[in-house]
Amino acid sequence: MKLLVVSDSHHERDCLIHLKEKYEGEVDAMIHCGDSELEKDDPAIQGFHTVRGNCDFGSDFPNDWVGEVDGYRVFTTHGHLYNIKMTLMNLRYRARELNADFVFFGHSHELGVDMLDNTIILNPGSISLPRGRIHEKTYALIDATDDGVKVRFMTIDDKELTDLTQTFPLVKNN
Template identity: 35%
Template sequence: MKILIVSDTHKSHKNLETVLEREGHIDMLIHLGDAEGKEDYINALVNCPFHVISGNNDFFSDLPREEEFFIGGSHVFITHGHYYYVGMSEERLKAEARGRGADIVMYGHTHRPALTVEDDLVTLNPGSVVYPRQEGRKGSYIVMRMDDKGNADFEIKFV
């Protein structure tokens, strides 16, 4: 199973369209907030399950603030991250994820990609495919692959 993970598109979709073309077939798209009302447009770009949550710039959105679901046997918790002060550190978010029994927690908000693999929790942030803030300032996203045995691997990629 191939899952594309993005965040913080902020109504700009050229790079997302490039990524979708580059990656080819995906089995799921996860958007971690700040789609700014364009979630229907993004959903129309893909022919697969689509998970999207609200971010701090999704004003008046009916999107959920957080979501939990399973990918294979992995319990996934997604949030934009601003309610957990991820700009300061990931510690509150990790504590919440562990309290929920999550195996994988995904967040956005910082516009900087991050990936931490610990024995009991994978924490990831795809950065922003459109407005990167990390050194080098290349748009980023994550491809998650899960095999038939439920083993997952993650790759940070750049536009």
């Protein structure tokens, strides 16, 4: 299974169009963790499983998206409704309830990944307004195989941040 995860594009359409052109048909799903600030019918966001962020006013996007991708259960949210700037515990509890294999979220604009309770919890950073120690505009690529789950953070110009690449054991929760 291959996934592309992006967040917090904040009305920047060109980066989403670029990602679609590069990865559509190459990944099993493209996921946007909210704050696109685009309407649901905007061609730039078409093809992404998209959730509503705190800056997506009047949006038709759901607050959460739970779906199956190649047999894996994926839980996506923006994060503001789970208080992610204070703690990841709320996400962990919700992931357990859903038997999620992956949790994707945004909101803080700071990239990061960890495995908690056999669930990979990932923030791809922001594709337009990064914060924290990584100043690059980023997105994430996830590749799950029988050997494990490889997570790569990529810059907006498609360069891998190799020092941040991580591999986790493969554990299915559902």
